[in-house]
Amino acid sequence: MLEFIILGTLYYHSLTGYDIRKCVEGGIGMFYKASYGSIYPLLGRLSEKGAVVCTDEAQGKRTKKIYSITDLGKREFMTWLEAEDTGDSIESFMAKVFFFDQLPVEFAYEKISAYEERLLEYQDNLMAKKEVFDKANGKKDFYYKLSTLYFGICKLQSLIGWCETVKIGGDLRTLQVPFGKKEGITDAEYSKN
Amino acid sequence: MLEFIILGTLYYHSLTGYDIRKCVEGGIGMFYKASYGSIYPLLGRLSEKGAVVCTDEAQGKRTKKIYSITDLGKREFMTWLEAEDTGDSIESFMAKVFFFDQLPVEFAYEKISAYEERLLEYQDNLMAKKEVFDKANGKKDFYYKLSTLYFGICKLQSLIGWCETVKIGGDLRTLQVPFGKKEGITDAEYSKN
DNA sequence: AACTACATGTAAGAGGTTACATGATTCA
DNA sequence: TGAATCATGTAACCTCTTACATGTAGTT
Numbered sequence: 001m002l003e004f005i006i007l008g009t010l011y012y013h014s015l016t017g018y019d020i021r022k023c024v025e026g027g028i029g030m031f032y033k034a035s036y037g038s039i040y041p042l043l044g045r046l047s048e049k050g051a052v053v054c055t056d057e058a059q060g061k062r063t064k065k066i067y068s069i070t071d072l073g074k075r076e077f078m079t080w081l082e083a084e085d086t087g088d089s090i091e092s093f094m095a096k097v098f099f100f101d102q103l104p105v106e107f108a109y110e111k112i113s114a115y116e117e118r119l120l121e122y123q124d125n126l127m128a129k130k131e132v133f134d135k136a137n138g139k140k141d142f143y144y145k146l147s148t149l150y151f152g153i154c155k156l157q158s159l160i161g162w163c164e165t166v167k168i169g170g171d172l173r174t175l176q177v178p179f180g181k182k183e184g185i186t187d188a189e190y191s192k193n
Numbered sequence: 194m195l196e197f198i199i200l201g202t203l204y205y206h207s208l209t210g211y212d213i214r215k216c217v218e219g220g221i222g223m224f225y226k227a228s229y230g231s232i233y234p235l236l237g238r239l240s241e242k243g244a245v246v247c248t249d250e251a252q253g254k255r256t257k258k259i260y261s262i263t264d265l266g267k268r269e270f271m272t273w274l275e276a277e278d279t280g281d282s283i284e285s286f287m288a289k290v291f292f293f294d295q296l297p298v299e300f301a302y303e304k305i306s307a308y309e310e311r312l313l314e315y316q317d318n319l320m321a322k323k324e325v326f327d328k329a330n331g332k333k334d335f336y337y338k339l340s341t342l343y344f345g346i347c348k349l350q351s352l353i354g355w356c357e358t359v360k361i362g363g364d365l366r367t368l369q370v371p372f373g374k375k376e377g378i379t380d381a382e383y384s385k386n
Numbered sequence: 387a388a389c390t391a392c393a394t395g396t397a398a399g400a401g402g403t404t405a406c407a408t409g410a411t412t413c414a
Numbered sequence: 415t416g417a418a419t420c421a422t423g424t425a426a427c428c429t430c431t432t433a434c435a436t437g438t439a440g441t442t
Contacts, residue, residue, distance in 0.1 A: 001401090002401085002402085016420090016421070016422090017421080017422070017423090018419095018420060018421050018422075019420095019421095026322070027338065028341065030319075030341070030342070030345040031341070031345070033402095033403095035402080035403060035404080036421090036422075036423075037402080037403060037404070037405090037423090037424085037425095038401075038402055038403075040422065040423055040424090041423090041424090042401095044423095059410090059411085059421095060410075060411075061409095061410065061411090062409080062410050062411085062420095062421075062422095064420095064421075064422095065421085065422075094341045094344060097337050097340060097341055098337065098338055098341050099337070100337035101334055101335060101336060101337045101338060108337065126223075129219070141294055142294060143294060143362065143365075144290050144291065144292070144293035144294045144301065144359070145220065145291055145294060146365060147290060147355075147359045147365060148221065148223070148224070148287045148290055148291050149223070150355075150365045150368050151287060151352070151355050151368075152223040152224070154351055154355065154368050155348060155351060158347055158348065158351055159344070162340075162343075162344050162347065166337070166340045169336065172336075172339060172340060172343045175343050175344075175347050194429090195429085195430085209392090209393070209394090210393080210394070210395090211391095211392060211393050211394075212392095212393095226430095226431090227430095228430075228431060228432080229393090229394075229395075230395090230396085230397095230430070230431060230432070230433090231429075231430050231431075233394065233395055233396090234395090234396090234430095235429095252393095252438090252439085253438075253439070254437095254438065254439090255392095255393075255394095255437080255438055255439085257392090257393070257394095258393085258394075
């Protein structure tokens, strides 16, 4: 995963290992953490493979190592981006979506639709599980256990709704919050920009 | 983590390693996966430590190994359950909530409230990041990147809403879905039980 | 007789994290 | 001049996953 996130980050800009980390943190950092202890060794391996090249750039007394993606690296990145992810985590799916801007729109539509299909299947599973839970107990000794299941269903259905909107390039503002604090994504605030 | 999930699973029932896996899969399996390759070695280590004990039970030609939690194991489990989790993942929080049924209600209220507080702080961070994103680009080349951020915010606010309801032991049915397919958590279906 | 589920493990390795070690540059 | 940030790395360790290996019990 991190391998491809690095390649995606380098796709349009050459960066140092340090900068890559900042980019990841400010980008898909919500879904994926990258520490130096994983980035630097990985950059070494990617260099050996020929997916990136390293250029030394003098900067006063020290030398920065600036990494650039190669054609091979670009191909590998695109292969990953285009691959169907088989039952992977939401996080890894979001990591791909993060780079969909560099793909044709039809492509993004297909990928998100396919993912949504699998989510709908999974939804059926969860519903069946919920049935069992609801019936098997008196709803007293299992309140918190049930609550986690409800959270899972809620999150899943939010994600399905997200797919519906994003796959057609819809207005992100319609991704409204179901309940709780509504500050933040109001129309008023959004239209200021 | 898995260590405590095993202890929590064994809290009221003695089980084989095989059964533990099934329990985890059917329980917090949505948030946490456990393979035999992690369970069996862990049970060995827990035995050495004295947190669980193993009893052999003859069953025809073979012998089942049934694991039971000890007082030490119960104390360790409770310590984990009561500990403030510092910026951990949603999954690890849900894993704790899963076992809140064996805690006094006030305790659950406190834990969920404290967690909600941290979520609200994090929400401020995300909003700031969203501002930067919204302003820094023409909303064309960054649509999908922005969409992942919106998903993060949406998920976070869903979770905050979930906290609001669950901390006071509220009706789980109010955790309605914001958009998308609404099948499943309808009042009609729920009231059948 | 064949298949599925029960049941227990191990070995190799993926894929990280944490802490450590080091030093340059920039800015107040 | 001191602190923060920039910048690069290593070593030890941890936590699992995957695949393998083996065999029993129940069911069709």
